[in-house]
Amino acid sequence: MKVGVIFTKFMFLTWFDSNSWLLEIGGKRILIDPWLVGSLIFSNLDWLFKGSRSQNRPIPDNIDLILLSQGLEDHTHPPTLKLLDHNIKVVASPNAAKVVQQLGYTQVTTLAHGETFTLNNQVEIKAFPGSPIGPTLVENSYLLKELESDLTVYYEPHGYHSPEVKQAAPIDLVITPFIDMTLPLLGPIIKGQNSALEVVKSLQPQVIIPTAAGGDVTFEGLLMKFIQTKGSAEEFRSLLEKNNLATRVLEPKPGDRFELPLEKRALAI
Template sequence: MQQVLAETDVLVITQGLDDHCHIPTLSAVSNKAVPVVTNPDAAARMRPLGFSNITVLTPGQETIITGQAGGRLKIHATAGALVGPPWTPRQLGLLMREVSSDGERPASLYFESHCDFDSGSLQKGQKSCLAGGPVDVVVSPVVSTMLGVGPASYELVQGASNLVKLLRLLRPKVLLPLLNHDMDASGPLTSILWQKGDEHGVAELLRREGLTDTRVEYPAPPGEALALAL
């Protein structure tokens, strides 16, 4: 992990909850000066760990990060997952685009970890960050994680329900499934956690929905880089 972080230009964290802002993992990061872009809750948890270069965003705000080699990345925060009561602030989704000065077409990416989003916020971000155009890559869950039994179940992660709507909005070239359902879990709630949807049936789903301009690529193993042809 340390080798990967040594080459990292920016660390983005979209939620302040333990499974996103994971204190044991963050405590093990040796370079606490790595640029971080996150929300207020996560920033409050990271500062006591020694992270010193944190940019805090709320939906509608944006920043530009300069990388180690001089490249620049524009990051626009959108309204992401609602993980509490309806009156609580939403977590973050992030639209990211290279800031290019050499005439090359900049690459762009959208990341949100629950496939839960506010369409209006996302469209405003698309206009600000991408001039209203499509995004190159979407990183999103494609499977739903449910909590509960039967009709009373609550959809914690909404990949199976919202994926098609998200892809119609952003029109990406590449969908990179976020496999956050594929994990080892323990505790009293695990007996009523279950998944809805099929990560291996996504390409067929896109074909049925007429989203044939989007291709599905799967993540590389942990610690390995993934190169995407755009």
Template sequence: MLRQRALEVLSKDLVQSATLFRKASGVYHYLAHEVLPPLQNALPPERPPEATSRVSSVMSLICLADAQAVTVKKAEENGNTGGLLAKLHYGVKEFLVEAISELHSVTKECKDISSQPFGFYFMLQNITRAKDVSAVVSEETVVKSGDSVTDTFKLTYLEGNSWLWEVGGVKILVDPILVGNLDFGIPWLYDAAKKVLKNFRLDDLPEIDYLLITQSLDDHCHLKTLKPLSQKLPNLRVIATPNAKALLDPLFSKVTYLEPGQGSEIQVSNGSSVKIRSTAGPVLGPPWQRPENGYLVTSPQGQLTLYYEPHCVYNENFVEKERADIVITPVIKQLLPNFTLVSGQQDAVRLAKLLQAKFIVPMKNGDLDSRGLLSTLVQSEGTIESFKEILLKEVPDAKVLEPTPGVPLDISLTVDSV
């Protein structure tokens, strides 16, 4: 249904179409990794291939290719040329090649594959063959082009406050909760589990270069996750708030603690660096306590800057002096009686306006399966739709890119070199 809807709106709204394709990919990804594997033993041997995880994985890749192709069209409409278009075209080809490889395995295992995916398989082969030459040229253009520079953030939402970012070839794991539930050590009062990536584990992560911690509480500095992570990656480099020092020092030996306003650099292979600078986040305690951290992350070419703070709490005097192309923030408020746990809505719009953001990536860090007394007291205020309405009035040029858990979201910018 989502893919069909994406096709229906393709001629009218490219941004909505790409978003729907990404959501469809997320649904297929969820089927492939969460729904279908436990059912395989219960299904009859003559089950159709469409009921297998591999076919759902193929469809997830196809939908990602669709979304990338729509992004190409939008970039062309915006007048982009050179490196960005080359990289986008090459991305479409890569998704299709991976889909074909996976489908090859399916057709070998399933002799009775139905006509619909089988026909689609041949269509994919023809598309890929037709684009092989141009894709090779595109790859070289991305690497060697002298007239433009492309910077890209690849953002994968892992639910809650957790993210996996890739920029300049550096993979950064942010506030991970990947082992057990979130319970703050009081499971009888609060216990929360992810809704989509229920079976995503540490072993499912790619090779990680850095760990980034924003706050010292359990929903950011999750010891159930960090202890086994430190055993698996004892030399992992960490950037964190000093408030988490007592928790992190026993686990990791290479930790850089940043006070608000301080920065650090991550060297990348070509001699440039990813720059990370901390900002002031919420104060979780008495007024004289050090605030927790937000972060500004700047890509190696310096063309893209990302801002992240998971409570939508910020120091306006600091933020108004900064600029960020991408803002990751909650937009739905989470409220306790007489206390705001997580801000959003107008505050998120104000943040985007101060930073002159081009892209807003809303996170649903309160959208968890929770139970316990405290969970019954937390109330939500606002929706993504109401946020979009306010944003349209105050920052009309900003685009909202809704992430699908587990599905990478690529944000690129190409700038002509002098």
């Protein structure tokens, strides 16, 4: 006779605003898309777009891995990366890998779509297609798995979810935007509500957490006059309820380390 056994596995997360996360999983500390110091400016064009916060975030200690999803400055932020230890292992999209290699990082692994990297036999990271950047470049999203427990985390910071990720369902935690950001004529920069709803339906996560918006950040510049935003975490909760989806929505506070318990189900005889 097979009996369902439920046990709880814990992980820790810290959100540093925007798309910057510290994920503690499998006994490892993984820093994702870090922007911790200075302003966020694309191609030195501060008149076009500039992100600022009231104070810098502290540089986390004992980082085992830096994980970079895209090569643009809001994911591969040069002022932050210059301050971090260049001997820390880096896993990056091909575009992001070029940036950190130019900065002098010594242990850089480039992951193309479908490729995997294993950190100390404890955490497996698999790259999937993520956000399109221009007409030809598609950056990375990531599936992280704690090998001892099979605890899984899926991260896609712009809401572009590849159908290939469905093969990994069900996922324990999804980190992706809830808010839509659109430029007239050019289309969506970030796909939020509907994209997040579809990924909940396909991946069946226990918990979903927003990224890419909110926090202690102010944005200015010419581009902000044209960007249109829509959606909120509360609206997304309502959307889940209307679709009879049990996934929990959590909203972390910037800088706060929090513990996330997740149930794992196994079968025993």
